Amino acid sequence: MNISVLGTGTAGRTLAAALAGHGHHLVMGTRDPEGTLARTAPDQHATFAGWQTDHKTIRLTGYADAAADGEIIVNATNGLHSVAALTAAGAGNLAGKILIDIANPLDFSHGMPPSLDPVNTDSLAEQIQRTFPEAKVVKTLNTMSAAVMVNPRSVAGGEHSVFVSGNDARAKATVAALLEVLGHRDVIDLGDITTARGTEMLLPVWLQLWGSLGTMAFNFKIAR
């Protein structure tokens, strides 16, 4: 399947590499591909160019080109800028497609701990669905680290949960199948896209747990 990941941060890279490893054709999209590839850092492996030497089949291109290529689009951009990034990707390139939203609208502008914006009576996923009504938005994977997203067995043998929220039942079923390929065993359908509010609101306790446990190698399990 042609999957396009928008956003070149840790989550985007990790998910793109894992999905390519499962046989999908991956393209990554970013605002300024030349700028992203030219970026340097003391640790060259931390740059996108360094990462790409290990993932030569994954092409980097602009948001619109990437979105046009994908049958499924993954939003792994910074949550505070996701609507702008998706607007650059183009509503027409998203229409009718599954848009997997894994971003969280964390606002670090007022220092630590970050707050969420929007929150409580709205969510990023709902904003995206409202802005792109013809896309089939499915919120998922936003409640765990990138490493756990793609290798759930690395935590407690995979005995934990992942949530899906969205208005389109078939889109959610396709996403659930992708999650199961990655190793997720307990996919919980919370309901329509408004239920993404609840999963985005897990982020504050996730961040506190990271601090208290001293590791990101954990996940929420719904014991029952």
Next chain:
Amino acid sequence: MNISVLGTGTAGRTLAAALAGHGHHLVMGTRDPEGTLARTAPDQHATFAGWQTDHKTIRLTGYADAAADGEIIVNATNGLHSVAALTAAGAGNLAGKILIDIANPLDFSHGMPPSLDPVNTDSLAEQIQRTFPEAKVVKTLNTMSAAVMVNPRSVAGGEHSVFVSGNDARAKATVAALLEVLGHRDVIDLGDITTARGTEMLLPVWLQLWGSLGTMAFNFKIAR
């Protein structure tokens, strides 16, 4: 130990009965004890008076009298009115004592789903600690049903987690010991009282899970 539970709803009754069963001396506090005892309902067992016939050792009195009696105070009042209830209980009756806050500030005034108020950059637990600086506020148990609070083994053999947030390490240790007596095996100390924000923000997903799973017999486990 003398423990006073403020609030006569399901959570307050369930916790009071369980703590009495573990040998503690329990008093319950409410705004208008005579009115609460006089209340009638088609199912007489659902009334406080009906409940009390099975729990004769638990005296019902006013907020201030109950708070004066307790060495530990439990806030099980409606979260939107907790600060008013605790003000009626009297700052002097809370000073120096452990104040276990199990309430959530759920606002149903705008319909379903309820929102939280305060949320995100503040929490009920922080409001209470700011209003009663001499109380040792410990937020806990607000992330599960009343039945699971007092009988954690009823869900997944007790293999799930409970959080504590608070500024006083000794108060948190005392509360953790009480939780362990109730059967909680995984007590996670998130940090100071500001970390209660994260646990109160679990409520939206908790409410959605109740809907999706069709039962309150579940709990969050932090798999790691």
